[in-house]
Amino acid sequence: MATISKESSMDSTQAALLAKVQPAELVEQPLVTNQRDFNWVTDKICRVVETPTPTWWWVCMAVALLTAAFTGLGLLWLVSTGVGVWGLANPINWGWAIVNFVFWIGIGHAGTLISAVLCLLKQGWRTSINRAAEAMTIFAVVCAGIFPLFHVGRVWFAWWLFPLPNANAIWPQFRSPLEWDVFAVSTYGTVSVLFWYMGMIPDLGVLRDRAVQRLKVGAYEGAGLLAKGMDVFRKYLYGIFAMGWRNAGNHWRNYEMAYLILAGLSTPLVLSVHTIVSFDFAAAQLPGWHTTIFPPYFVAGAIFSGFGMVLTLMLPLRAIYGLHDLITQRHIDNMCKICLGTGSIVGYAYIMEFFIAWYGANPYESFAFINRGFGQYSWAYYMMFACNVFTPQLFWFSAVRRNAALVWVMSIFINVGMWFERFVITVTSLANDFLPSSWGYYSPTIVDIFTFFGTFGLFSVLFLLFLRFLPLMPIAEVKFVMPAADPHGHNDSTGGQH
């Protein structure tokens, strides 16, 4: 609770010591500020969905759809012509497609970290950003999935990746990390959707009940038939997916157990997914890829980039919907600190890679790293280093963390930097490997650029739909961390965390 209990389990010497030292009371910042009550929280979150669609939403949706069309165009071009329209050419047969895949899948990791790992660690502050971050995870996995799917070339055979019988009577080859990836990413996507959906069931029930209440009162004279029609639609649609949830103590008991277990399952899952993604590289024998540092380095990078994206999304949301009492400075501080922590791990990994390249005394390995810093792609390396190593270090300063606009700009830098990290890893190692006679230089084509650019549109379309139709914060979980939810009446203003 707010202050560390001084009465319990303390002997006289400790008491004398404390009287002498006069320790400052440890005041924890509240998770919901301005003494808001339950109804305010319910209303605030439900109204985002229930009020008429704001104009900015239509504008953003139009822009997002237009942007997403670029992916459609790029893929149409690719499928109708062949995978050669991408910039891939010997020796660089992995280009932007894999870079973009790893970039998007990494972004997803923050959502799972927030919903699973921080849940297990009992971090009450996760509640208000949890739902949107999980949505981000799912949409990022959708964007990520496009690239390997179309990279197979003849996309209509992509189902051969799954262990399904086909006319050739050949099965997938399970010794390949790429096949492990199929399982890792599809499991990740599926479990994220399950977790997201289960977390949403009580809130869908809230939206259902509110629609039913309005229909019972029936005060639609001014608002017209459309508003009533929408409520009928809500009553049935949310009602169907709420599965008859009725907030019973018995429901909550099983629900909380299931939630805890899903968090427990998602934690090893999130660590394994990017580990397996890193195996795609590390299991190869290419200098610059064949290192044991890859799994932890990739996981830290994924969480770093994901929190960058969470900040990129949550700061505008907070401003648009006036969520300052729910996403407080404490939330932003914590997210920045996670960026700082994981960003420092990433920076350490960059330096350690160089050290091992020298210490390992393998000439090919040392060359790969010297080539990263000073070779033909050094511009990408410096871009990556500047964005990922220097940017997060600014988060040491609370003045920086308190400047929302600056934090937002820095979060963009993190996104950019992490994209370049994957570019550096993938392309520099392939472009200059063992034999100088087989070296090459890779540039993306317009099709590569269209396809990648469009995924931001696709992501935005999905995210905007989420904002419009689903509760953007877990109402029940936010209420749970409020002081009024404490059954033992510790009604101080600091959040009833257990």
Place this chain on the structure above:
Amino acid sequence: MSETHGIIASFADTPSFYHAAEKVRDAGYTKWDTYSSFPVHGMPEAQGQPRSKVPVFTFVGGITGFTVGTLIVWFMNYFDYPLIVGGKPFFSPVFPFPVMYELTILLAAFGTLGGMFITNLLPQHYNPLFNSDAFLEVSGDRLVIAIESRDPKFDPEATRRFLAEIGGTDIEEVSN
């Protein structure tokens, strides 16, 4: 419509709601439940409920996933169509471990969600309680205890009086 489903009572704040639940439990009612828009910490104990059975479903799902993961790799790469790749064994528990691991998690997660639905007897889209206007407000901030008429101890008058005694307000009979 005439038959009584149960009686509901509302409570002012979380502590009184929590203590009222303890009293209903101690009074020996069995077919009753608490209703709140958020999980109340410690409520299962106050209601005298046992530990949730959801982990059983998770375990069954996980074991199934692990077995399926092992069997598909063994069947496909060892038994049905042995494929020589890099001089590695046709089957070993090591190389397909990521597949086994991911499928364990996948089916355990399905088991967990399914277990939550099964233990909660969901989906059940209709419940007489939804007929009550007061009950719908549970989604906002109302805290409700409902005692059902199928409880052997249920008596329309005595139960109503009991709910008032433990601090319940807005006491209302909900019909089927």
